[in-house]
Amino acid sequence: MINQIAVFLENRKGRIGDCCEVLKHAGVNLCSMSIADTTDFGILRMMTDDNDKALFYLKAAGFMCAAVPLVAMQVPDKPGALADILIALDKAGVNIDYLYSFAGAGENAHIGFKTNEPQKAEKVLTEAGVKII
Amino acid sequence: MKYFQPELETMSAADRRALQSERLVSTVKYVYERQKPYREKMDAIKLRPSDIKGIEDIWKLPYTQKSDLRNSYPFGMMAATRKELVRLHASSATTGKLTVSGYTKHDIDVWADCAARSLVMAGADEESIVHVCYGYGLFTGGLGMHYGAEKLGAIAVPASAGNTQRQLQLLADFGADIICCTPSYAIYLIEEMEKAGLKPGRDIKLKGGCFGAEAWTEEMRAEIERRLGIRACDIYGLSEISGPGVSGDCEYKTGMHFQDDHYFPEIVDTETLEPLPMGERGELVITTLDRTGMPLIRYRTRDIAALDDTPCPCGRTTIRMKRITGRSDDMLIIRGVNVFPSQIESILLKDPYVQPHYHINVDRVNNLDTLEIVVELSPDAMSDTMSEIEAIRSRLSAEMASGISVTAKITLVSPGTIERSEGKSKRITDRRKIK
Numbered sequence: 203m204i205n206q207i208a209v210f211l212e213n214r215k216g217r218i219g220d221c222c223e224v225l226k227h228a229g230v231n232l233c234s235m236s237i238a239d240t241t242d243f244g245i246l247r248m249m250t251d252d253n254d255k256a257l258f259y260l261k262a263a264g265f266m267c268a269a270v271p272l273v274a275m276q277v278p279d280k281p282g283a284l285a286d287i288l289i290a291l292d293k294a295g296v297n298i299d300y301l302y303s304f305a306g307a308g309e310n311a312h313i314g315f316k317t318n319e320p321q322k323a324e325k326v327l328t329e330a331g332v333k334i335i
Numbered sequence: 336m337k338y339f340q341p342e343l344e345t346m347s348a349a350d351r352r353a354l355q356s357e358r359l360v361s362t363v364k365y366v367y368e369r370q371k372p373y374r375e376k377m378d379a380i381k382l383r384p385s386d387i388k389g390i391e392d393i394w395k396l397p398y399t400q401k402s403d404l405r406n407s408y409p410f411g412m413m414a415a416t417r418k419e420l421v422r423l424h425a426s427s428a429t430t431g432k433l434t435v436s437g438y439t440k441h442d443i444d445v446w447a448d449c450a451a452r453s454l455v456m457a458g459a460d461e462e463s464i465v466h467v468c469y470g471y472g473l474f475t476g477g478l479g480m481h482y483g484a485e486k487l488g489a490i491a492v493p494a495s496a497g498n499t500q501r502q503l504q505l506l507a508d509f510g511a512d513i514i515c516c517t518p519s520y521a522i523y524l525i526e527e528m529e530k531a532g533l534k535p536g537r538d539i540k541l542k543g544g545c546f547g548a549e550a551w552t553e554e555m556r557a558e559i560e561r562r563l564g565i566r567a568c569d570i571y572g573l574s575e576i577s578g579p580g581v582s583g584d585c586e587y588k589t590g591m592h593f594q595d596d597h598y599f600p601e602i603v604d605t606e607t608l609e610p611l612p613m614g615e616r617g618e619l620v621i622t623t624l625d626r627t628g629m630p631l632i633r634y635r636t637r638d639i640a641a642l643d644d645t646p647c648p649c650g651r652t653t654i655r656m657k658r659i660t661g662r663s664d665d666m667l668i669i670r671g672v673n674v675f676p677s678q679i680e681s682i683l684l685k686d687p688y689v690q691p692h693y694h695i696n697v698d699r700v701n702n703l704d705t706l707e708i709v710v711e712l713s714p715d716a717m718s719d720t721m722s723e724i725e726a727i728r729s730r731l732s733a734e735m736a737s738g739i740s741v742t743a744k745i746t747l748v749s750p751g752t753i754e755r756s757e758g759k760s761k762r763i764t765d766r767r768k769i770k
Contacts, residue, residue, distance in 0.1 A: 208719030210712065212748045238721050242746050247719055266749045268717040299720055316719065 203320060204274040204335060205253045209246040210266040213239070221246060221265060228259035234304030234314075249304050249314070272314035273323045274304075274335040279311050287332055294326045295319075306335070336460035337650075339452045339487060343596050344651045351652060354596055356389035358624035363387045363396070366630050369414035372403055373632060390599065393622060394610055399634045401434060404575065409435045415628045425473045426574045427673045427739065433473075436574045439628040443482060446577040449594045450483020453583030456592065456649075457568040458543030459513045461488035466511035466541075468520065469548065469671070470496040475578025476548050476671065480515040483580060489513070496520075499527050507538050514544040515579075517671045518551040518559065518567075522702035525562045535564045545570040547579055548671035549704070550659055552768075556588075571656065575634055576621050582656045590643045590655030599624055600656060601633070602642050605663040616641045618663050619656070637664045665763065667697055669704045669741050676762060679708060682738045688716040688727045692753045698766040706743040708735065711750050 211217040218237070225232065231251040238245045250256045253269055260267045277283050291298065301315035312335065317323050327334055338344045346354070364384045366373040376397040377383070386395060404412055412435075413420065421440050425433040438446070459465060465484035469476030477495055484491035494505055496516075502524060506514070514521070521544065533539055541563055546556075547570035559567040568584035571591055581598050582591035593600050602617040603610050611617045619636045639661040644654050667674045676695060684691050689710045696707040710731070718724055728745045735743040 206719070208717065210717060210724070210747075210749055212746075212752065240721065240725070243724070243748075245719060245721060245724070264749065264751045266712060266714060266717050268719065270719040 203271045203324075204249065204314060205269050206247050206249050206272050206314065207253055207256055207260070208268050208270050209248070209260060211237075211244045211246055213242050213244060218246065220263075221260065224259050224263045224265070225250065225256055228255055230256045230259070234302065236300075236302035238300065247300075247302070270316065271320070272316055273320050273327070274312065274314040275327055276306070276308075276310040276333040276335060277313050279309055284311075284313065287327070287330060290330050291323060291326055294322060296323045296326060336455055339455040340448060344452060344592075344653065346596075346652060348652060351596065352390060355599055355624060356391075358596075359390050359393060359599070359622065360384075360387055362622075362624055362626075362630050363632070365627070366414060366632060370412060370630070372407055372412060373397075393599065393601065393633070396622070396632050398608065398620065399631050401575075401635075401637070404434045405432055408432050410437070412629050412631075413437045414630055415439050420628055423473075424475050424478075424574045424578065426475075427675065427678065434575060436475075436577075437628040438577075442577065442626050442628045444486075445597050445625065446479060446580060447482040447486035449572075449577065449580035449597060450479050451487040451580075452592075452594060453545050453568065453570050453580045454480070454483050454487055454489065454513060454515075456583055456585040457513060457545050458566050458586070459484070459487060459489055463487070463489040463513050464492060464509055464511040465489050465513045465515065466492045466494055466502075466506055466509070468494045468496055468502055468514065468516040468524075469579075474672070475572065475574045476515070479572065479578035479580060480545065484513075499524065500531075503528060503531055503533060506541070507533055510540040512540055512542045514541055514565075515570075516544070516546065517548050518546040518555050519549065519670070519699065519702045519704060521546055521559050521563070521567070522555065525559070526701070529562075535562070539563070541565050544568065545579070545583060547571055547583075549668050555702075569658065571659065573636060573638075575631060575636075576623060577626070581621070585647065585649040585651060587648050589647050590657050592647070592649075592651050592653045593642070593656050595624075595653050597624055597626075598622070600642060600654065602640065603635075605639070613644055614641055616657075616660065619659075637662050637666065639663060667695075667706075667763070667765070669697060669706050672739070672741050674706070674739050674741055678739050679735070679743075682731070682734050683708075683710055686727075686731060686734070688713050689731065689747070690750060692750075692755070693762065694753055695763045696766070697763065699768075704767065706741055707746060708743050709746045709748055709753065711753055712747050714750050 233249040235248045299316040306312035367384045419439045422438045424436045467480045471477030481491045543566040570583040572579035572581040582593040599622045601620040605618045619638045619640045623630045638659045641657040693710040731745045
């Protein structure tokens with residue numbers, strides 16, 4: 203499991219920029235970012251090199267945020283690799299709320315996903331020979 | 336048909352005054368005997384019913400406020416027995432409790448007379464088809480105009496509110512000549528009519544309308560009259576007194592004829608409560624002169640208006656009331672529904688996922704009132720999934736719909752976003768331009 207930070211953003215000009223500026227001043231490096239949005243608000247999800255520090259500074263700057271764990275895995279960089287894993291998870295009855303990729307070293311793709319059954323998901327991944335981060 | 340009740344609507348000033356005096360004297364005796372809150376108020380200032388000898392003594396009587404009705408919720412203000420009462424209506428009060436109004440058969444009858452007078456002023460007669468698209472229910476608009484139409488001998492079409500396509504079909508098929516609705520809904524109907532290719536005069540036979548339950552402008556009146564080719568009359572009323580028809584415009588639109596043989600108006604200073612000279616703007620105060628279910632003495636409506644006693648070319652001799660230009664409290668009227676910010680606040684306070692830091696935005700978009708409530712999320716409400724935050728919003732939205740009877744757009748913002756202010760905060764922005 204790895205940690206990500208979720209930040210609530212009103213749909214207002216410059217809000218993502220404001221958030222990144224806080225991280226810049228805190229000296230925190232971003233590894234990945236994903237945004238879900240509606241017409242009125244969005245949730246920015248991100249991974250950083252120092253989540254605790256990022257959370258501390260974002261909260262101090264008035265952002266509403268929380269640390270939320272994700273199941274993270276290495277997926278071989280070839281066609282169909284992700285599909286096979288997702289099918290296996292589905293067969294085991296593991297639901298995925300959302301997923302996104304993040305930067306990592308080496309040949310493989312790095313994917314993090316949110317599920318309400320992380321233990322079960324990790325068991326399925328281990329059985330399928332997928333490397334968990 | 337020129338008048339519905341010519342002998343009452345055109346009586347001489349002296350006769351009117353004599354009738355008002357006689358009715359006030361007996362109403363004061365009646366309330367002293369039958370309504371404990373009034374007996375207590377009068378005893379407190381050592382005023383005896385016999386001290387009121389005519390309408391000129393009305394200023395001696397104590398005021399009644401919405402809080403008096405709230406404190407006696409639900410039936411403490413009723414003067415009539417359960418056997419005598421035949422109907423209840425209600426409107427919203429500040430704290431979520433309702434303001435209840437009770438009517439005897441006689442009260443419904445008087446109210447219907449007044450609504451019929453307004454319908455005639457808008458051009459109705461015994462052969463009219465009156466399309467009522469005010470809501471039917473605790474709100475007095477629908478049933479008030481309905482009973483007025485029947486009293487007149489016209490044909491009432493109880494279409495009630497909503498379902499615009501059906502409203503258009505009924506208007507076209509039944510060929511109603513008179514319509515009753517809020518002015519903003521009238522404009523919305525006109526737009527939908529044009530979209531549907533229905534032409535006033537050819538497909539729509541309307542010639543007059545009673546439009547009320549919300550503030551509107553002379554520009555809106557001109558627009559409704561031009562686009563529909565009708566006479567658009569303003570109509571005023573409130574459930575505490577009776578309902579629509581307390582006053583209404585005649586064809587000359589020189590101010591609304593106040594049915595002052597039944598409901599006596601005064602204008603007082605909002606701060607000092609001293610009566611103001613004729614023509615000056617202030618708070619409208621109404622005394623019911625012959626109501627038996629729930630008479631009200633000098634009821635403070637909180638509506639800001641002015642009176643006019645100059646003669647009207649129509650021949651009616653009632654006093655007239657200028658357009659309502661505001662409120663002396665913070666009540667909002669949204670799509671005809673009374674909404675108090677305190678009702679909104681109490682709903683927000685009950686929800687642990689939001690904080691009671693909020694701002695209310697009211698606007699009029701395409702001639703329909705819109706209500707937006709911007710509220711801060713509670714810091715603990717943070718979630719990384721959209722569905723959880725959406726659920727907070729949809730739950731609040733449903734609570735508002737049931738709590739204030741108006742659909743509100745809920746906008747969630749981060750904690751600390753809404754400006755804090757010392758003392759009385761400015762929590763409402765009303766962008767509707769109504770003067």
